[in-house]
Structures are given as C-alpha cells and as structure tokens.
Amino acid sequence: MLTAGYIAEKISDFVKSEIKVYPVNNLRASNIGHPCERYLYLLIKHWDEQQPHDEGLQNIFDFGNSVEEYTIKKLKDAGLEIITPTQRSWKVENPFITGREDIRIKDPEDGQLYPAEIKGLSPFEWERLNSIEDFYNSKRYYVRGYPSQLMVYCWKFEKEKGFFILTNKLTGKIKIIEVPFDWDRADALLKKGERIYKALADQSGKTVPAACEDITVCEECAMRHLCSASIERPEMDIDDGELEALIDRKGELAAAYKEYNETNDKIKAAVGDRDKVLAGKYVVTAKNIERKEYVVKARTERRITVTRL
C-alpha cells in the first residue's frame, strides 16, 4: 500500500545508494582551499578509509547540481555567452592539481573567457556574502575555501579575474561577485600543495603535514580516525558560586532595564528644547553640554557571552 512512509523510504534508499567514495590520487582545485593540510595528505594517502558522507550531505550535493543547472539556464537566457566544460577536466603541474570550472563566461567586448564558480547558498549565507573579503572572513571553513577554486582557475587560464555566481536556494535570486586574481594567495596555495606532495613522497611516513587548529574542522573530518593530532578544546570550569544566580537575576532585570532606557528616551523627547519645566512634583532642567572628542585607545576587551543550555 502506498503510504508517506513508503515514499520517504524509497527516496532515502535512493539517496543512500548515491553515496560513493571515489579514489583521490591528487589535489583538486575544489579541495586545495581546505584549511587542514593533514586532511589533504591523509585523503590522498588513505582515500579508501575516509568516512563516507551522510545522506544529508548527499541531498545537498544533489540539490546543488540542480541549482547549478538552474543558474546556467538563467545566465544563458539573459543573453550571456556561457561555456560549460562538462566533458574534460584539466590539470596544472608542480604541484599537480586537477580541476574543472563550472562555467566560463565570454566578455562581449574582447571575447575573453573568464572562469566562474556557481554556488547555491542558503538565504542567510547568500545575504552575508557580498565581497571576496566576506568569503575570507566567513565563520565556515568551507566558505573560506571557495575562493581557492577561482585562484587555481585564474592561475591555470592566466586570467586577472574570475566570478562567483551565487544563487539563493530559497528565492532563486542570483548575485555576482567579481574576484580579482590574488597572486599572494595563489602562491600560498601552490606552496601548500608542494608541502603535501613532499610529505606523500616520504615513504617512511615520518613527514606528516601540520594539522589545522580549528576544532570545528576536526569534528567533521572524514579522516579523524587516522589523525594523530591532538583535539584540544578550551576546558570548562564548573562554577560552585553564585554565577548562575547572578545570571538569573540579570535576566529578571532585563525587561525593567529596557523599559528604564525607553522611558529615559521618552523623558528627553518630552522635555524637547525647553530649558526648565514644571511637571507635577518635579522640576526638570535641561542644558546643552559640549562634549570634547577623544580617541579611544586600543585595548583588549573581555567579552562575556552567556548561552542557555
């Protein structure tokens, strides 16, 4: 009998059947931006032992492919001349990196083809990314790694720029980020590749690239069961004093504090330009005070964030 459960199970079974672990014999433009050199090293050395990604991620990959098709169609419909190099990948030597850009867009003036990478993003991520710096400053390590793809493409094709075509996965809206080729960053990527290949060439296995220090990367790492790096976390102290009670009290006062400030603002507004006002049992006086400008000296501030479990 056809039930919702039956349909969901069929879909789930199909998605799971799509999850595959492929050999990784070299660095790729799509992963050279990964923050952990140890991961990239282990991925090539022990690709067959990596933990397969889960059903959720497979769904994201599949949906990403659909978004890519949608985006390319939109660009073509808009009259842009697009080349989709779907058949053949390319390589760069020293260090050996393979890749295949999503599309190349032709400049209508001089006919030059510029590499472009299409990314389907969540609405929140899409809103956040408006310049190349936003990519580099992203909290998500994989977003920080995106520009590396374009750096490799620009290096390969000797282009001074590339493009990110960002599609909002909720609204379908597309925005374009122009990415100038950054020689320093490209050079750093190439040197990173050289270090990884040097380590792989050491048959003794004693040369192992450094692991990254970002614990969020380690927690999701498909090679974590093979990595000898320490997982170091800041330790948590258990307070046996009055901290919890103080936080509770602050929470209780929050509404009153807000109302206090709002009322203060209303008082200021009510007084307006008047210098002296009688208000029932109060006399309110107001005067203008000139504040001198000053420069806040650089200092280290301690920010305290309270999160409810």
Add this chain to the structure above:
Amino acid sequence: MAENELMTVQDANDALIELDYDNVLALAERADKMVGALNKIMQAALKITNGKDWVLIGGTPYLQETGASKVARLFGISWKICDGYPMKELDKDGYPTYTYRMEFTMHGQTITAEGMRNAADEFFTGKNKKSVDEIDLADVKRAAYTNCLNRGIKGILPGLRNLDVSDLEAAGINIGKTKGYTFKEGSKGGNTGSAEESGLVCSNCGEKISQKVASYSEGKFGRRLCMNCQKAAAKGAIDVTPKEEKQPTRGGRRAQQAPEPEDYPPTPDDDHFPPADYYDDFGGEQ
C-alpha cells in the same frame, strides 16, 4: 574531640586506621563538591542532548557518539590517538581486529581508553558469515575508533553513566525519538523492526510489542508492557515491580550508584549482543 585530634576507625577487616579529623572533614567536603559537580555535569549533558543522542538497551539509556561529541565539546574534553595506534591484528582466519588507544584530558585529569572491533563480528559478517574480502575493513576500523571515543568521553565524565529513563524524561528529552532495543531470553540479541517480528510480548496481556516499546517499558516499569498496559501501570491499575529505590546520599543521589560495567558498550561477544540497528547510531558504523 579536640581540634586536630586523631580519631580511630575500624575497617571491614578489623584493621585499625588512624585518620586526622580535619582531613576527614576536608575529604567529606570535597566529596560533597564532587557529587555536586557530577550532578551539574549530568544536568548540563542532558540539556544539550536530545532523544536521538541516546539509545535504550534493555531499558537503560546509553549515550551515543553524536551525544558524546556534544558533551565533549561542551566540557572541553581533549583527546589524542596514542602513538602506535590503531593496531591491527589478524585472527587465524584472517579477520582483523582494530584497536584504538586514546588519551582523554579534562581539567588536568587524563585517562586512557581502548576501543576495538573485530571484523569477524556478526555485525560485519552478517549471519551468512561474509569472507574477510567481502567486508569493508574501513568500517571496522572506524567502528573501533568510535568505540574508543565513546568509552573515553564517558570514562572522563562519570556523571553520564547509570542514568535511567526517568532522568532523561525529567530533563525534557523526547524518549519517543530514542531508539530502543532489548533481548529475547536465551538468544543473542532480539530482532529489530515491528512488533510482529520482534518475538517480544507484553508480560501482562500477551500482546506483541516492538523492541522500542519493550525497552522503554523495562526502563520505566521494570517489565515488558505494551503501550496500553504501560498507561494502566502509570495509573496504578497494573501491579509493576517497583524499581529499586535510589539511595539518598550526601550531596546528591548519584554518589553510590554502581559503576558502569567495563564491557560497555556491549560487543558481539557478549550474550546480550544488540541487534545490528543498535550500531547504526554509532557514527561511521553503518
């Protein structure tokens, strides 16, 4: 007793022990703080986990890798795979056993935990006993890693052990989302799936019940009851074996609970080997 006076106590073997009175008080105070800390750890851990992070085996909740990772993140537990590990040993039939040894550190305290899995386990070979060539050995290795990780995290945070269903429910965890398994007497693990296939019945009315329902009932009522009988038992209409009362202790009720058996989590070599689905929730062991 005067300050700093020595008091004499007698231990179980009638041997006399001399204790400094201040030291005893300090010890008691420290024990109180320790119990308080353990309770706080348990409460915090329960709050950050959800029903899917636990599994009920024979009515007892066990934290799975997803939950253990959340807890490790919260409390800042660090770890490292010890040099020389993972180790691989082959049995006479060529099936490898992978062993991990890892060091876990929190607040300057370091413990070592081991985890191992054998490719010859029925979980990997299936009932038809796959040959070693047919088994994905990377799965076995990752399973050993996960096993070690679980043991280590729970080893360094003892407040996470010896919980029961009511503890989880009291913390607002939705037990309905928790997988549950139990065991048919005399068998090596029950079947998973529906009530029809489980081979388990309500001990009150005889209705067939699923693994999940049976396991929950064991944890809650000490008996395997169907959902209707559980409702009746909750209203007192069915006589259920009262669960062993937890002994009140100084500073908290966790202090005198028995330590978790060393063989946790159960392995296929145990009499009560859980069904394959049990391991589905241990990351990387699908």
